[in-house]
Each structure stands twice: as structure tokens, then as C-alpha cells.
Amino acid sequence: MKQASSLKDNAPDQAQTVAVSCRGITKVYGSGDNAVHALRGIDLDVQSGELLMLVGPSGCGKTTLISIMAGVLDQTAGQCLLFGNDLSQIAANAKTAYRGKTVGFVFQSLNLVPMLTAAENVAIPLLLTGVIWMDALHHAEEMLSRMGLQDRLHFYPSELSGGQLQRVAIARALVHSPRLIVCDEPTSALDNVTGQEVLEVVRSLGVAKDRAVVVVTHDARIYHFADRIAVMNDGRIERITTSPQELVTVP
Numbered sequence: 629m630k631q632a633s634s635l636k637d638n639a640p641d642q643a644q645t646v647a648v649s650c651r652g653i654t655k656v657y658g659s660g661d662n663a664v665h666a667l668r669g670i671d672l673d674v675q676s677g678e679l680l681m682l683v684g685p686s687g688c689g690k691t692t693l694i695s696i697m698a699g700v701l702d703q704t705a706g707q708c709l710l711f712g713n714d715l716s717q718i719a720a721n722a723k724t725a726y727r728g729k730t731v732g733f734v735f736q737s738l739n740l741v742p743m744l745t746a747a748e749n750v751a752i753p754l755l756l757t758g759v760i761w762m763d764a765l766h767h768a769e770e771m772l773s774r775m776g777l778q779d780r781l782h783f784y785p786s787e788l789s790g791g792q793l794q795r796v797a798i799a800r801a802l803v804h805s806p807r808l809i810v811c812d813e814p815t816s817a818l819d820n821v822t823g824q825e826v827l828e829v830v831r832s833l834g835v836a837k838d839r840a841v842v843v844v845t846h847d848a849r850i851y852h853f854a855d856r857i858a859v860m861n862d863g864r865i866e867r868i869t870t871s872p873q874e875l876v877t878v879p
């Protein structure tokens with residue numbers, strides 16, 4: 629097992645251009661008669677400086693794939709490198725620390741802490757990386773304001789609408805400037821105008837020379853924010869396009 633000190637922050641060579649490298653990734657949930665083959669051999673690079681979208685029918689493996697990319701789930705076989713680091717080979721505590729610093733994850737289920745206010749929820753990733761409480765709260769409030777939630781800073785999750793909760797979760801994923809941002813259906817509870825505004829912020833903060841964003845979505849209205857769109861089906865990548873118009877079917 630590698631120690632935390634061997635993790636590459638300024639990774640050389642390919643890690644400068646490739647944020648996430650997936651080779652032959654498979655994932656099987658369960659075993660025997662109950663085995664579910666969620667991923668059936670994924671080869672995919674997420675380039676630094678890009679926003680990659682993953683689209684495809686429900687159950688095709690999108691959430692499974694981004695969870696492996698983000699190091700919150702281990703693959704059954706194959707290799708996934710995050711900025712040159714193989715997280716499956718790293719001891720649990722070092723992995724948790726590296727992931728906390730490097731990845732911002734917007735979960736489909738949002739995973740907000742009910743006993744904490746919006747600002748306190750958003751401050752968590754900063755506190756985990758050692759920022760002092762007042763500074764963390766200040767940054768959290770700024771990020772929530774960028775999400776249009778300046779009048780909801782001290783509300784509890786139970787006092788917020790679905791769309792507001794989604795924006796709190798997105799603010800929490802962005803607040804510590806992670807090098808990789810992964811978002812699972814980030815606009816599912818947002819109206820079109822708010823969805824466009826939020827993606828604007830995600831893109832402007834998340835896409836940079838040494839950073840990347842992966843967004844799982846069904847929302848064709850946000851396809852134009854993608855540099856590339858990977859189409860998944862039944863645990864495989866079917867094709868990758870740079871032209872979102874190809875994917876929008878005329879009703």
C-alpha cells in the first residue's frame with residue numbers, strides 16, 4: 629500500500645493532460661445468480677481542461693462509472709488513474725484524504741447533513757482540508773451566493789426546496805476548488821434558467837488547465853456546456869461526440 633506522501637499532486641507526463649484514465653474497467657455487483665454486470669469494459673480518458681458529459685438510459689452504469697472515477701467505489705477489474713494515482717492501491721485513510729482534497733462530488737441523493745445549515749454544509753470540505761471555521765463559513769457563503777442562494781445561507785435542508793438543495797450540494801462540491809468535479813444529474817430539480825446559470829458556474833470554476841469536470845445528465849438543455857459527450861449503453865461506452873446536436877432527437 630502506498631502512503632499519502634507518494635501521491636502525486638503535480639503529477640508528471642500524462643497526468644498533466646489526462647485527469648482520469650480508465651482502462652478495461654468492469655464492475656460486477658453481487659455474485660452468482662444475483663450478479664449485475666454494471667460496467668463491461670470501459671476505456672475512457674477525461675482530459676484536463678474539459679467538461680465531459682455522460683449520457684445514456686437509466687441503469688446503463690453512469691453513476692457506477694463516476695463513483696469509480698471519484699474513488700468512492702472500487703472497480704472489479706481494470707485500472708482507473710486519477711491525476712496519475714491508482715486509488716484502489718492506496719490505504720483507506722490516505723485515499724479518503726486525497727479524495728476529499730481532489731474531488732468534488734454532487735451525489736444524485738445530494739447527501740446534505742440535515743442538522744447543519746446550508747452554509748455549514750458547504751463549509752464541510754474546507755474544514756476537512758484544514759481551513760479555519762470562520763474562513764470556511766465565509767467562503768461557503770460566497771459560493772452559495774454565486775448559486776443565487778444569498779438569502780438562504782442559514783436555512784436548514786428541511787426548509788429548502790428541491791432546486792435549492794441541489795444548488796447547496798453543487799456549492800459544496802465546488803467550494804474547495806477540487807481538481808475533479810463529478811456531478812450526478814445536477815440539474816434534475818432545476819428550471820432551465822437556473823440550470824444554465826449553475827452549469828455556467830460549474831464550468832467556469834471546474835474547467836482549467838489542470839482540472840476537469842464530469843457531468844452525468846439526461847438534460848439535453850445543458851449539453852452545450854460539454855466539450856465531449858460519451859454515450860453509454862448497457863455498461864459500455866457506445867460512442868463519444870463533440871456535437872451535442874447529434875444526440876437531441878427531434879420530437
Ligand SMILES: Nc1ncnc2c1ncn2[C@@H]1O[C@H](COP(=O)(O)OP(=O)(O)O)[C@@H](O)[C@H]1O
Nearest residue numbers: 657658664666685686687688689690691692693
Ligand atoms: N449497489 C448496487 N447493488 C446492486 N446492483 C447495483 C448497485 N448499484 C447499481 N446497481 C445496478 O447496476 C446497474 C448500473 O447502475 P447505475 O450505475 O446506477 O446506472 P445509471 O446511473 O446509469 O442509472 C443497474 O442495473 C443497477 O441496478
Ligand SMILES: [Mg+2]
Nearest residue numbers: 690691736812
Ligand atoms: Mg445514476
